[in-house]
Amino acid sequence: MKKVLVLYYSQSGQLKDVLASITAPLEESAAIKCDWRALEPLEPYPYPWPFYTFLNIFPEAVDLDGCPLQELEPAADYDLIILGYTVWFLSPSIPVAGFLQSPQARNLFSGKPVITVIACRDMWLLAQEKVKALLKDLGARLLDNVVLTDQGKSISTFVTTPRWLLTGNKEAFWGFPRAGIAAEEVAAASRFGRRLEGALKDDLEKGDGSLLAGLGAVNVEGKLIASERIAHRSFKIWSKLIKKAGPSGSPARKPVITIYCIFLLMMIVTVVPLNILIRRCLYPFRKRTIDQAVAAYELPSGR
Numbered sequence: 001m002k003k004v005l006v007l008y009y010s011q012s013g014q015l016k017d018v019l020a021s022i023t024a025p026l027e028e029s030a031a032i033k034c035d036w037r038a039l040e041p042l043e044p045y046p047y048p049w050p051f052y053t054f055l056n057i058f059p060e061a062v063d064l065d066g067c068p069l070q071e072l073e074p075a076a077d078y079d080l081i082i083l084g085y086t087v088w089f090l091s092p093s094i095p096v097a098g099f100l101q102s103p104q105a106r107n108l109f110s111g112k113p114v115i116t117v118i119a120c121r122d123m124w125l126l127a128q129e130k131v132k133a134l135l136k137d138l139g140a141r142l143l144d145n146v147v148l149t150d151q152g153k154s155i156s157t158f159v160t161t162p163r164w165l166l167t168g169n170k171e172a173f174w175g176f177p178r179a180g181i182a183a184e185e186v187a188a189a190s191r192f193g194r195r196l197e198g199a200l201k202d203d204l205e206k207g208d209g210s211l212l213a214g215l216g217a218v219n220v221e222g223k224l225i226a227s228e229r230i231a232h233r234s235f236k237i238w239s240k241l242i243k244k245a246g247p248s249g250s251p252a253r254k255p256v257i258t259i260y261c262i263f264l265l266m267m268i269v270t271v272v273p274l275n276i277l278i279r280r281c282l283y284p285f286r287k288r289t290i291d292q293a294v295a296a297y298e299l300p301s302g303r
């Protein structure tokens, strides 16, 4: 009997649905047992998010500060760990970042094969680089990464995802698509579970190769790489400024957060379109470098 741990933190349940779809074929197998564990912060984060609470956690998310969590049930010895996480400000969500730096994670992950599953808007590259480093530090072996992103173009989800997170409303409106990951994509994620079931039967998780190659587990959008890197640099500077204003939740943070929002809006209407235009012009000359970066970010699963 193979034992699989499904470890995750999901607020609306979207990531949990993705994990349920992936693991459905494993749950049906008599030769595999899945243990589900949800990470639970001692002080739960709200959903939907009040505006200032949403931005108040920004510096802690960027700096991977983590938060106190309920102790998980004592860990068994798992054959495979599926780690589901969402992205908060280009970083793994605070509960996941916290757990991956805990002593319990070291016991659980050391030497174990891991598959990361991300369900987010569409900016996950740097979050996954941070998770890769944390997993390496724990001595875990990352075999695959599966990523599902919100439906619609980047420009649409820039509206639909925050609207959903701040109001709880996912419905389509004014020509924008419904927020979140398309239901068909969630359902189609069961293909990963079917492959995993066979791989576990054949003991392939004991090796170091990808189990999910060729199934479209990740699809890196080359044009978003530069945006993520630029945004992350600015996030680092602003998180320092916001932290300097006061501790998490303190009213002293509000004016800095407000200035940050105005700055962000100004950037979005001025620098961002200009940047897109310049990069479009430079694309033919930078294609090789961008293609190399895409291939690197798509590891270990590839397309």
Ligand SMILES: Cc1cc2nc3c(=O)[nH]c(=O)nc-3n(C[C@H](O)[C@H](O)[C@H](O)COP(=O)(O)O)c2cc1C
Binding pocket: 009, 010, 011, 012, 013, 014, 015, 016, 049, 054, 057, 086, 087, 088, 089, 090, 091, 119, 120, 121, 122, 123, 124, 161, 165
């Ligand atoms: C505080 C916060 C920050 C977020 N930042 C990002 C981000 O940087 N990139 C991204 O693709 N999605 C981002 N998202 C969207 C989440 O990754 C995720 O899609 C959403 O929270 C729903 O996940 P759930 O399963 O927990 O409900 C953010 C969400 C929250 C709550």
